[in-house]
Amino acid sequence: MSDLLLKQLALIGCRGPVITPGSTDYDRARQVWNGVADRWPAAVLRAADVDDVRKAIDVAANCNAVLAIRGGGHSLPGLSTCDGGLLLDLSQLNSGRLDISAGTVEAGGGALLRDLDGATVPSGFVVPAGVVSHTGVAGLTLGGGMGRVSRAYGLTIDSLIGVEIVTADGSVNWIDAAIDPELFWGIRGGGGNFGVITRFRFRLHQLGPVAVGHWMYPMADAQRAITGLGDLARQRPREFSVAFTLTRGGLSVTAVWVGDSRLADQMLSPFGDLAGVGEGEMGAMPFLHLQSRNDAHFAWSRRYYAKGGFWSDITGDVVDAMLQQIASAPTMDCEFYITQLGGAVADVREEDTAYSGRQAGYYWIAEPVWDDPADDERCIEWGRSAAGRLADRSIAANYVNEQSDTAIASGAYGAVKYDRLRHLKTRLDPSNLFRLNQNILPFAATPQ
Structure with missing residues (x-):
C-alpha cells in the first residue's frame, strides 16, 4: 500500500513537498498537538495550493489509502494523523x-x-x-x-x-x-x-474595548464560589461571558465584558467576591493577549484527553459531582472547564445548522492534561469516569470538537439531524474517504 501511494505521489508532481519516513523533516512533519497521538503516516504532503489538495484526494482514493487532514492538528483523538496512510498538511494555506x-x-x-x-x-x-x-x-x-x-x-x-x-x-x-x-x-x-x-x-x-477579570479561589471556597457564579451569570447581558476551571489546586474564574466600558466594573467585579475576596485583578486587556493566555498550558506535545457535554444550568448536584471527582484527579493539571453559552448562540434555531445544543446554558469538559506517557492509562480512565458523572446530568446533544472518544456522532446530533447528515454524506462521500473525524457513516457503508 505505502509503495503504491508513494509512486502515485511521485507521478502527480505536487508543488508542495512530500515528506516520507527517513526524511530529515519527517518527525516534525508527522507530529500533531496531542502527544498521545503518536502515529506514522506513509507520507506527509505539505500542500502548496488547492491543486495539491485535489491531487492528494485523488491519490488517496485511487490507492484506497487512509487520508488524514491536518489544519491546526488539534484533533483530540488524533484524527489529523494516521498510521500507514497519507497525511495532507494544510499549514501553508494559512493566509x-x-x-x-x-x-x-x-x-x-x-x-x-x-x-x-x-x-x-x-x-x-x-x-x-x-x-x-x-x-x-x-x-x-x-x-x-x-x-x-x-x-x-x-x-x-x-x-x-x-x-x-x-x-x-x-x-x-x-x-x-x-x-x-x-x-x-x-x-x-x-x-x-x-x-x-x-x-x-x-x-x-x-x-470595542475588552475588559477582563481573573480570580483564584481556594478549594475550600470552590462550592460557594461556583454556586454564586451561576446565580450572577444568569443576570448578565450577552456582552458578558464567564468561564471557570476547577483543578486540585482550586478554582480559576475568568469573566469577559465587551459592552459599554463604563459598565465594566459593575459587570465584572462581583465575580471577584464570590466567596470572600478572590485573588486576582480586573481591567482592560488587549483581545490578542486574552486569546493567547491558555497557549502555554495547552502546549504542543503535552498529553490530553477530553470528554464534554451541555448543561442547561449549573445545579448543586453537578457542583457536588465536580468537587468529588477533582479530588481524585491523577495530576495537578487535570481539570473541569466550564464556559457560559446562551445569548447570540441561542438566537439561531436548532434546525438551522448541523451543530446541536443551541439552548444550552453551559458547555463543560472533563480534561486531564499530563506529560509522562506512563500516566496515560490512569489519566484517561479518570477523564472517562469523571465525565460519566457529569454526562448523566447533561442534555442529549453534544459538541463534536471536544471529544477524545470517537463513534459519538449519532448521539451528538440526535436521530433527525444524523439521518439528514448521512444522506448528505452519501451524496458527497459514499466511500467514506473522509472518515478520520467524528464520522458520519454514509448509507451502505460499514464502519472501518
Missing part, C-alpha cells in the same frame, strides 16, 4: 485577508486562530473563535466553534458566509447559503465529513 468594505475576512484552510485574529483584531474587528491561539480555524469552525465573545456574536459558524471545498470526487467548489444550501447546513457543525475546506469567508463583528 488571512481582511475586506473592511465588504465586512468580511477570508482565512485559508490551514490558518490558526492567531492568523484569523491577527487579520481582524488590529483593525477593530473580530470573528468569535476559540480560546487557544494555536488551534486550527478549520477544525474549530467545522464543529461549531465557541469563543470568548460567542454570547455577544454567536458561534464561529454563525459568522460563516461561505467556503471553498474540495470534495471526494476531486472537484473544487464554492459553497454558501445560495449554492448548495444543504451542504452549507451540513458543514456548519458536521465536521470534516464532506471534503477539505481550503478557504473560509467570515462576517466581521466590531470589537
Whole structure:
C-alpha cells in the first residue's frame, strides 16, 4: 500500500513537498498537538495550493489509502494523523485577508486562530473563535466553534458566509447559503465529513474595548464560589461571558465584558467576591493577549484527553459531582472547564445548522492534561469516569470538537439531524474517504 501511494505521489508532481519516513523533516512533519497521538503516516504532503489538495484526494482514493487532514492538528483523538496512510498538511494555506468594505475576512484552510485574529483584531474587528491561539480555524469552525465573545456574536459558524471545498470526487467548489444550501447546513457543525475546506469567508463583528477579570479561589471556597457564579451569570447581558476551571489546586474564574466600558466594573467585579475576596485583578486587556493566555498550558506535545457535554444550568448536584471527582484527579493539571453559552448562540434555531445544543446554558469538559506517557492509562480512565458523572446530568446533544472518544456522532446530533447528515454524506462521500473525524457513516457503508 505505502509503495503504491508513494509512486502515485511521485507521478502527480505536487508543488508542495512530500515528506516520507527517513526524511530529515519527517518527525516534525508527522507530529500533531496531542502527544498521545503518536502515529506514522506513509507520507506527509505539505500542500502548496488547492491543486495539491485535489491531487492528494485523488491519490488517496485511487490507492484506497487512509487520508488524514491536518489544519491546526488539534484533533483530540488524533484524527489529523494516521498510521500507514497519507497525511495532507494544510499549514501553508494559512493566509488571512481582511475586506473592511465588504465586512468580511477570508482565512485559508490551514490558518490558526492567531492568523484569523491577527487579520481582524488590529483593525477593530473580530470573528468569535476559540480560546487557544494555536488551534486550527478549520477544525474549530467545522464543529461549531465557541469563543470568548460567542454570547455577544454567536458561534464561529454563525459568522460563516461561505467556503471553498474540495470534495471526494476531486472537484473544487464554492459553497454558501445560495449554492448548495444543504451542504452549507451540513458543514456548519458536521465536521470534516464532506471534503477539505481550503478557504473560509467570515462576517466581521466590531470589537470595542475588552475588559477582563481573573480570580483564584481556594478549594475550600470552590462550592460557594461556583454556586454564586451561576446565580450572577444568569443576570448578565450577552456582552458578558464567564468561564471557570476547577483543578486540585482550586478554582480559576475568568469573566469577559465587551459592552459599554463604563459598565465594566459593575459587570465584572462581583465575580471577584464570590466567596470572600478572590485573588486576582480586573481591567482592560488587549483581545490578542486574552486569546493567547491558555497557549502555554495547552502546549504542543503535552498529553490530553477530553470528554464534554451541555448543561442547561449549573445545579448543586453537578457542583457536588465536580468537587468529588477533582479530588481524585491523577495530576495537578487535570481539570473541569466550564464556559457560559446562551445569548447570540441561542438566537439561531436548532434546525438551522448541523451543530446541536443551541439552548444550552453551559458547555463543560472533563480534561486531564499530563506529560509522562506512563500516566496515560490512569489519566484517561479518570477523564472517562469523571465525565460519566457529569454526562448523566447533561442534555442529549453534544459538541463534536471536544471529544477524545470517537463513534459519538449519532448521539451528538440526535436521530433527525444524523439521518439528514448521512444522506448528505452519501451524496458527497459514499466511500467514506473522509472518515478520520467524528464520522458520519454514509448509507451502505460499514464502519472501518
